[in-house]
Amino acid sequence: xxxxxxxxxxxxxxxxxxxxxxxxxxxxxxxxxxxxxxxxxxxxxxxxxxxxxxxxxxxxxxxxxxxxxxxxxxxxxxxxxxxxxxxxxxxxxxxxxxxxxxxxxxxxxxxxxxxxxxxxxxxxxxxxxxxxxxxxxxxxxxxxxxxxxxxxxxxxxxxxxxxxxxxxxxxxxxxxxxxxxxxxxxxxxxxxxxxxxxxxxxxxxxxxxxxxxxxxxxxxxxxxxxxxxxxxxxxxxxxxxxxxxxxxxxxxxxxxxxxxxxxxxxxxxxxxxxxxxx
Numbered sequence: 246x247x248x249x250x251x252x253x254x255x256x257x258x259x260x261x262x263x264x265x266x267x268x269x270x271x272x273x274x275x276x277x278x279x280x281x282x283x284x285x286x287x288x289x290x291x292x293x294x295x296x297x298x299x300x301x302x303x304x305x306x307x308x309x310x311x312x313x314x315x316x317x318x319x320x321x322x323x324x325x326x327x328x329x330x331x332x333x334x335x336x337x338x339x340x341x342x343x344x345x346x347x348x349x350x351x352x353x354x355x356x357x358x359x360x361x362x363x364x365x366x367x368x369x370x371x372x373x374x375x376x377x378x379x380x381x382x383x384x385x386x387x388x389x390x391x392x393x394x395x396x397x398x399x400x401x402x403x404x405x406x407x408x409x410x411x412x413x414x415x416x417x418x419x420x421x422x423x424x425x426x427x428x429x430x431x432x433x434x435x436x437x438x439x440x441x442x443x444x445x446x447x448x449x450x451x452x453x454x455x456x457x458x459x460x461x462x463x464x465x466x467x468x469x470x471x472x473x474x475x476x477x478x479x480x481x482x483x484x485x486x487x488x489x490x491x492x493x494x495x496x497x498x499x500x501x502x503x504x505x506x507x508x509x510x511x512x513x514x515x516x517x518x519x520x521x522x523x
Contacts, residue, residue, distance in 0.1 A: 246318070247399060248520035250325045251513065254395075257330050267330045273297070273411070274418060281421045290427040298411045302404050309403070328403040332410040334390020338383065341365060345379060346498065352491045376488040380501060381476040387505050388443060388475050389413060389436075392512070396439035399516055409435050436471035443508060444478040450507035451482025479504060 257263045277297055280286040286293040305328065312320040341364050348356035354372050361367040361375060365382055369375035397405035412435060415428030441464065448456035459481040463469050479485075483500040486493065 246322055246325070247402075248516050250322065250329060251395060251399065251516055253326050254329050254333070257326070258333070264330055264333065267327060268333070268335060270335075270414065273301075273414065277415065277418060278420075281419065281424060287421050287423055290421075290423040293421075293424045294415075294427060294431070297415060298408055301411060302408055305404060305407060325398075325403050328407050329394065329398050332394045332398070332403075332406040334386060334394075334413075338386050338390065342379070342383060342498070346495050349376070349490060350492055350495045354490055357490075372490050373488040376490070376494050376497070380480065380485065380488075380498065381472065383498060384476045384479045384501055384505065385472045387502075388440065388471070391509070392443050392505075393436060393439045395512070396442060397435070399519075433471065437467070440471040440475050443475060446508040446511050447478050447482035447504060450511055451504050452484050455481040455484065 280293045280296055286296070305324075308324060309321055312318075312324060344360040344364055345357055348354075348360055354375075357372075358368075358375060361369075361379060365379065367375070367378045367382060369378050393409055394406050397409050409432070412428050412432045416425060416432050419425035419428055444456065444460050444464075448460070456478050459477050460474075463474055463477075479501055483497075483504045485497045485500060488494060488497070
């Protein structure tokens with residue numbers, strides 16, 4: 246059933262508008278705001294993690310436990326699908342990058358700066374740094390929106406996928422430093438394994454030798470961030486040229502995107518073989 250859900254989530258992502266209807270974060274964000282107004286939660290951030298992450302996971306576990314014995318377990322399939330779709334990242338990455346790509350292709354640096362600030366919340370000191378920031382943004386968003394979620398779903402099921410998304414939202418939207426820092430630390434732990442699996446995937450579908458040089462000294466490092474590791478390996482695997490404005494810069498973005506598409510195909514092929522033989 247896991248592989249069927251992974252196929253269905255691709256259909257939902259590419260050919261329907263269900264994702265926008267499923268990903269309603271309002272109630273959870275209001276709960277986050279409420280917890281951050283309570284001194285007990287601010288002083289003991291683990292209590293915030295319990296309320297914001299563990300309680301929703303407990304509710305989901307109860308629902309799955311109740312539905313599992315019914316109709317040979319098929320009633321849990323729509324629950325798995327809804328949870329996995331909800332756990333994907335927010336927004337449309339390709340649509341968000343569109344205005345920047347158009348400006349960059351025209352070699353309109355000023356417009357590229359403006360749309361990067363408006364659409365991507367990115368700023369840089371010069372054109373080279375701006376393109377590198379956009380490359381990093383694109384690879385990181387693709388990883389945290391899709392690869393990390395399906396990795397944890399395939400490995401441990403919907404509870405792990407939902408936990409990853411809730412921790413990501415705590416890290417992104419948390420206003421209290423103690424609460425946000427605890428979420429960031431837990432998310433770093435969640436990212437350690439899948440980002441390295443993705444890095445190895447980049448080596449398989451990209452430039453293996455360049456990835457080996459980029460990854461060798463950081464493979465087991467706990468300190469390097471997932472975002473920095475995935476963009477370093479992504480640039481090496483796609484053989485990204487030096488940043489430059491114009492069509493060549495857009496081509497480097499396309500190269501990174503195609504690298505991630507090939508990695509996704511590899512992952513789905515592995516999941517298919519796993520489902521077939523196990």
